[in-house]
Amino acid sequence: MKFWLLTIWVVSAASYVVNENTTCTLYPESLTHNGEPVDDSPSIHQAFDLCGTNGTVIFSQNTFHINSVLNTTNLLNCDVELRGELRFSTNIPYWRSHAYNVVLQNQSTAWLFWGTNVTLRGEDGGWYNGNGQAWYTQNRNGANEPGRPISITFYKSTNLLTDGLTIIQSQFWATFVWASKNVSIINFFVNATSDNQWDTTNTDGYDSWNSNMLLVENATITNGDDCIAAKGNTTNLLVKNVTCHGSNGMTIGSVGQYPTMPDYDINITFEDVKFLNCADGAYIKTWQGVPETDDSNGDAGGGGSGLIKNITFKNFEMTNAGLPIQISQCIYTEASNKYCNTSKMQIEDVTWANITGTSRYNIAASIYCSALHPCPNITFDNVKLTSVNRTLGLPNYGTTIQHEVFQCANIIGQDGSGIPCNHVAPNNFSQGVSGNIKN
Ligand SMILES: *[C@@H]1O[C@H](CO)[C@@H](O)[C@H](O)[C@H]1NC(C)=O
Ligand SMILES: *[C@@H]1O[C@H](CO)[C@@H](O)[C@H](O)[C@H]1NC(C)=O
Ligand SMILES: *[C@@H]1O[C@H](CO)[C@@H](O)[C@H](O)[C@H]1NC(C)=O
Ligand SMILES: *[C@@H]1O[C@H](CO)[C@@H](O)[C@H](O)[C@H]1NC(C)=O
Ligand SMILES: *[C@@H]1O[C@H](CO)[C@@H](O)[C@H](O)[C@H]1NC(C)=O
Ligand SMILES: *[C@@H]1O[C@H](CO)[C@@H](O)[C@H](O)[C@H]1NC(C)=O
Ligand SMILES: *[C@@H]1O[C@H](CO)[C@@H](O)[C@H](O)[C@H]1NC(C)=O
Numbered sequence: 001m002k003f004w005l006l007t008i009w010v011v012s013a014a015s016y017v018v019n020e021n022t023t024c025t026l027y028p029e030s031l032t033h034n035g036e037p038v039d040d041s042p043s044i045h046q047a048f049d050l051c052g053t054n055g056t057v058i059f060s061q062n063t064f065h066i067n068s069v070l071n072t073t074n075l076l077n078c079d080v081e082l083r084g085e086l087r088f089s090t091n092i093p094y095w096r097s098h099a100y101n102v103v104l105q106n107q108s109t110a111w112l113f114w115g116t117n118v119t120l121r122g123e124d125g126g127w128y129n130g131n132g133q134a135w136y137t138q139n140r141n142g143a144n145e146p147g148r149p150i151s152i153t154f155y156k157s158t159n160l161l162t163d164g165l166t167i168i169q170s171q172f173w174a175t176f177v178w179a180s181k182n183v184s185i186i187n188f189f190v191n192a193t194s195d196n197q198w199d200t201t202n203t204d205g206y207d208s209w210n211s212n213m214l215l216v217e218n219a220t221i222t223n224g225d226d227c228i229a230a231k232g233n234t235t236n237l238l239v240k241n242v243t244c245h246g247s248n249g250m251t252i253g254s255v256g257q258y259p260t261m262p263d264y265d266i267n268i269t270f271e272d273v274k275f276l277n278c279a280d281g282a283y284i285k286t287w288q289g290v291p292e293t294d295d296s297n298g299d300a301g302g303g304g305s306g307l308i309k310n311i312t313f314k315n316f317e318m319t320n321a322g323l324p325i326q327i328s329q330c331i332y333t334e335a336s337n338k339y340c341n342t343s344k345m346q347i348e349d350v351t352w353a354n355i356t357g358t359s360r361y362n363i364a365a366s367i368y369c370s371a372l373h374p375c376p377n378i379t380f381d382n383v384k385l386t387s388v389n390r391t392l393g394l395p396n397y398g399t400t401i402q403h404e405v406f407q408c409a410n411i412i413g414q415d416g417s418g419i420p421c422n423h424v425a426p427n428n429f430s431q432g433v434s435g436n437i438k439n
C-alpha cells in the first residue's frame with residue numbers, strides 16, 4: 001500500500017515538472033485535481049533536483065499551493081523565474097511544527113533557499129503570497145512566536161541576485177539573508193497589511209545576519225516592523241532607494257543579544273530613503289549588557305559585546321516619523337529604567353546626513369550611548385526635522401516645548417558632533433514614542 005502511494009506520487013509530481021534539456025517548467029497539481037489545493041512542494045523539490053545545477057526552474061503563470069516546507073538547496077548556476085503565485089497554506093499548527101530553524105533567536109522559515117551563482121526573478125507579475133492575515137490575526141499583536149515562519153531565507157549563498165521579487169502578506173519577516181556573501185535584492189516589493197484590528201507585528205521586510213557584501217536597491221516595503229534590519233555580523237551592506245510605509249524604519253540591530261557571540265556590524269550605508277508614517281526611523285538598537293531572562297519579546301538575552309562602526313544614514317525624507325533618529329543601548333529594558341549604561345557594544349563612526357521632513361511629535365533624535373562605552377564620532381550633517389504640528393502652524397499640545405528636541409547622553413565630542421543637543425537623554429526612554437516630550 002505504501003509503495004503504491006509512493007509510485008502515484010512520483011508519477012503525478014513528474015507530470016507537473018516539464019523537463020526539457022536543462023529547463024524545468026512547473027505546473028500546479030490543482031490543474032489536474034479539479035482545482036483542489038494539492039500540495040505543490042514535492043514537484044517543486046523535484047524541479048530543483050533536476051534543474052538546480054546549470055539549469056532554469058520556471059514557475060509557470062499559475063497558482064501554486066505550498067502546503068509544506070520548501071528546502072531548495074545546493075543550487076549552482078541556476079536561474080529561477082517566478083511567473084505565478086506561490087500561495088502558502090494557513091495551516092498554522094503545521095508550519096509551527098515544521099518550519100526550518102534558522103538559529104537566530106530560534107526563528108524559523110517556510111522556505112530555505114541556497115546556492116551559488118543563482119538568480120531568482122519575479123516576472124509577469126509573479127508573487128509570493130504568504131497568506132499572512134491568518135498569522136496576524138492569531139498572533140494578536142504578540143511578540144516573536146516560535147515557529148511563525150520567515151517567508152524566504154537565503155542561506156549559505158554566494159552570488160545570489162533576486163530581481164523583482166514581490167512578497168505579499170508575509171507570514172513573519174519577508175526575507176532573511178543568513179551566512180551568505182554577495183547577495184543583491186533589487187526591485188523588491190513587500191506589502192504586509194492587516195485587514196482587521198490586529199497589527200502586522202514582526203513582518204520585517206529584510207533582515208541580514210552573519211553576511212557580507214549585500215545590496216538592497218529599489219524597494220517599496222509596507223509592513224508593521226523593521227523595514228530593513230542589519231542584525232549581527234552584517235558587513236558591507238548598501239541600502240539604496242527604498243520607500244517604507246508604516247514600519248519601524250531602517251535599523252542596525254538588535255545586536256548584543258548573546259554573551260558568547262559578539263556582533264560586528266561594519267560599513268553599512270542607507271541612502272535615498274523615504275519614510276511615510278514610520279513609528280521609528282534611522283536608528284541603532286542594542287541589548288543591555290546584563291543578560292535578562294525577561295522574554296516579553298518572545299526571547300531573552302543581552303550581555304553580548306561587539307562593534308558597530310562606520311554607519312551612514314543619508315538622504316532620508318521623512319513624513320510623520322514617530323522617533324526619527326535614535327541610538328538606544330537597552331531596547332528591551334529601557335522602559336523599566338534598567339541597565340542602559342551597561343551595554344558591551346561599542347558604537348562609533350555614525351553619520352546622519354541630509355535627513356529632512358517631519359516628526360510626529362516634538363522629538364527629532366534620542367541618542368543614548370552606554371556609559372560603559374560612550375560613542376565617539378557621531379555626526380549630524382544637515383538634519384532638519386520639524387514636528388507635523390509646527391509645519392501646520394499648530395502648537396505641540398500638552399507641553400511647553402515648542403521646538404524640536406535633540407536629546408543626548410554619553411556622546412564623546414558632543415560639541416563638535418553637529419548634533420544640536422538641547423536635552424539630556426533619559427535612560428528610560430522607550431523606542432515606542434506616543435506623545436510629545438513634556439519636560
Ligand atoms: C533542447 O536541446 C535541443 C537540442 O540541442 C534543442 O534543439 C532544443 O531547442 C532545446 N530545447 C530548449 C527548450 O532549449
Ligand atoms: C555545470 O557547469 C560547470 C561550468 O560550466 C561545469 O564545470 C559542471 O560540470 C556543470 N555541472 C553539471 C552537473 O552539469
Ligand atoms: C535541506 O536539504 C539539504 C540537502 O538535501 C539537507 O542537507 C538539509 O539537511 C536540509 N535542511 C533541512 C533543514 O531539512
Ligand atoms: C560563479 O560565477 C563566477 C563568476 O561568473 C565564477 O567565477 C565561479 O566559478 C562560479 N562558481 C561556481 C561554483 O561555478
Ligand atoms: C498594501 O496593501 C493594502 C491592502 O491591500 C493596500 O491598501 C495598500 O495600498 C498597499 N500598499 C501599497 C504600497 O501598494
Ligand atoms: C532602480 O530603478 C531605476 C529606475 O527604474 C533603474 O534605472 C535602475 O536600474 C534600478 N536599479 C537596479 C539595481 O535595478
Ligand atoms: C526607486 O525604486 C522604485 C521602486 O521601489 C522605482 O520605481 C524608482 O524608479 C526608483 N528610483 C530610482 C531613482 O532609481
Ligand SMILES: *[C@@H]1O[C@H](CO)[C@@H](O)[C@H](O)[C@H]1NC(C)=O
Pocket residue numbers: 210232233258260261262263264
Ligand atoms: C560574529 O562573527 C564572529 C567572528 O567574526 C563570531 O565570533 C561571532 O560568533 C559572530 N556572531 C554571531 C552572533 O553569530
Ligand SMILES: *[C@@H]1O[C@H](CO)[C@@H](O)[C@H](O)[C@H]1NC(C)=O
Pocket residue numbers: 235236266267
Ligand atoms: C570596511 O570598508 C573598508 C573600505 O572599503 C575595508 O577596508 C574594510 O575591510 C571593511 N571592513 C569590513 C569589516 O568589511
Ligand SMILES: *[C@@H]1O[C@H](CO)[C@@H](O)[C@H](O)[C@H]1NC(C)=O
Pocket residue numbers: 236237266267268269310
Ligand atoms: C565605510 O563604509 C562604506 C560603505 O558603506 C565604505 O565605502 C567606506 O570605505 C567605509 N569607510 C571606512 C573608513 O572603512
Ligand SMILES: *[C@@H]1O[C@H](CO)[C@@H](O)[C@H](O)[C@H]1NC(C)=O
Pocket residue numbers: 272273315316317354
Ligand atoms: C538631500 O535629500 C533629499 C531627499 O532625499 C534629496 O532630494 C537631495 O538631493 C539630497 N541632497 C543632497 C545634497 O544630497
Ligand SMILES: *[C@@H]1O[C@H](CO)[C@@H](O)[C@H](O)[C@H]1NC(C)=O
Pocket residue numbers: 310311349350351377
Ligand atoms: C568619523 O566617521 C566618519 C564617517 O563614518 C569617517 O569618515 C571618519 O574617518 C571618522 N573619523 C574618525 C576620527 O574616526
